[in-house]
Amino acid sequence: MGQTETEEISLIEINNLAKQVFSKFGCDADNANALAKTVSTAERDGSLSHGLFRVPGYVASLKSGKVNGKAQPSIEQSLESVITVDGKMGYAPFSLEKGLPVLAEAASKSGIAVMRLINSFHFAALWPETEFLAEKNLTGIACTVYKPTVAPAGAKKPFFGTNPMSFAWPRPGKNPVVFDMATSTLALGDVQIAARDGHSVPHGTGLGPDGNPSDDPNEILKGVLLPFGGYKGSAISLMIELFSAGLTSDNFSYEAAEKDNNDGGPPKGGELVIAISPELVAGGGWVSHSEKFLEKLEGLDGLRMPGERRHKNRLNKGPRSINKELLSKIRNFL
Ligand code: NDP
Numbered sequence: 642m643g644q645t646e647t648e649e650i651s652l653i654e655i656n657n658l659a660k661q662v663f664s665k666f667g668c669d670a671d672n673a674n675a676l677a678k679t680v681s682t683a684e685r686d687g688s689l690s691h692g693l694f695r696v697p698g699y700v701a702s703l704k705s706g707k708v709n710g711k712a713q714p715s716i717e718q719s720l721e722s723v724i725t726v727d728g729k730m731g732y733a734p735f736s737l738e739k740g741l742p743v744l745a746e747a748a749s750k751s752g753i754a755v756m757r758l759i760n761s762f763h764f765a766a767l768w769p770e771t772e773f774l775a776e777k778n779l780t781g782i783a784c785t786v787y788k789p790t791v792a793p794a795g796a797k798k799p800f801f802g803t804n805p806m807s808f809a810w811p812r813p814g815k816n817p818v819v820f821d822m823a824t825s826t827l828a829l830g831d832v833q834i835a836a837r838d839g840h841s842v843p844h845g846t847g848l849g850p851d852g853n854p855s856d857d858p859n860e861i862l863k864g865v866l867l868p869f870g871g872y873k874g875s876a877i878s879l880m881i882e883l884f885s886a887g888l889t890s891d892n893f894s895y896e897a898a899e900k901d902n903n904d905g906g907p908p909k910g911g912e913l914v915i916a917i918s919p920e921l922v923a924g925g926g927w928v929s930h931s932e933k934f935l936e937k938l939e940g941l942d943g944l945r946m947p948g949e950r951r952h953k954n955r956l957n958k959g960p961r962s963i964n965k966e967l968l969s970k971i972r973n974f975l
Contacts, residue, residue, distance in 0.1 A: 645838050647962035656681035662974045666703040668710035675734035679765045684961050686951035690830025691766040702906025708762050722754040728761025745777045748916035756914040757889040764907035768821040771809035774916045775817030783807045784881040785912040788898040791825045792865045794875035797852045799865045802894035804881040819948035824878040825866040832858045884913045
């Protein structure tokens with residue numbers, strides 16, 4: 642068993658620590674605040690692979706100069722329902738903070754709107770994007786690419802990124818239904834955490850460098866991850882490449898890798914966010930209709946709704962247990 646000692650630290654301390662580190666390595670207040678919020682809300686919700694765990698990668702990409710910590714994104718609305726946010730080579734969170742309200746307003750007027758986020762670096766979970774839309778009574782889908790880490794079904798070489806996708810459906814007065822998932826069997830961060838903590842991963846997660854299935858995360862990190870659900874997950878990952886790169890005209894995963902400096906931070910890539918107004922598309926009865934369906938679903942024995950674990954974690958305002966080695970690495974940045 643590897644290093645799993647933890648330290649209790651409050652969410653405010655997590656936010657402050659992340660903010661201090663990002664500021665020290667060149668982020669302006671807008672970007673440091675948006676990034677620290679991304680990190681601390683991930684820890685709040687128990688999205689461990691996208692909280693403090695990502696700070697060393699953010700620092701590496703600021704140090705190498707790949708990402709502009711002072712980027713001020715610009716927004717263009719070429720059609721009423723097409724919004725382009727140019728991240729100006731900064732991290733995604735501040736661009737999203739600026740762009741999502743514009744997207745929500747456009748979808749609330751037109752019924753559907755799409756946001757292309759370009760020239761940006763995404764290293765986080767995607768539920769904040771879709772939950773933001775659901776809070777505005779919109780349903781949404783967000784997706785992005787990464788670098789080749791996943792072998793498409795039938796292949797043994799990496800070509801797709803871990804290509805996450807999030808979906809949220811609004812439930813006025815309740816938490817939305819949200820799923821947010823990598824299209825690899827496990828997110829890369831979770832495989833890295835399993836390697837760090839000395840745990841094995843389920844068979845089917847990936848192949849070792851010899852092309853054979855393995856449950857050793859260290860072997861898989863030298864080899865390749867697999868898509869979830871065989872050719873079906875592979876097809877969804879293909880769609881995400883085309884949505885996130887084909888529709889944004891930013892990098893496909895393979896292009897991101899060709900241009901990346903491999904500093905350990907996120908590669909440059911596009912994100913596509915689609916927002917739809919159930920009120921304008923389905924009409925006034927959408928809440929009672931979808932609620933009846935969701936209540937029946939929730940009533941099934943043994944079922945747990947996606948998003949439920951995170952929303953439950955969110956209610957806990959207490960400190961979080963953070964890996965000690967990680968904390969000391971982050972504190973040593975200051
Ligand atoms: P998980 O497999 O842990 O969970 C995927 C989804 O399924 C979640 O919405 C989760 O809800 C839900 N879920 C989990 N278990 C159950 C269950 N038993 N019944 C019903 N629903 C369930 O996530 P992944 O490992 O695939 O992804 C982790 C994160 O990594 C995501 O946030 C993703 O955005 C991020 N990521 C980001 C990348 C980037 O480049 N920016 C790349 C790849 C991944 P709940 O949250 O409540 O557990």
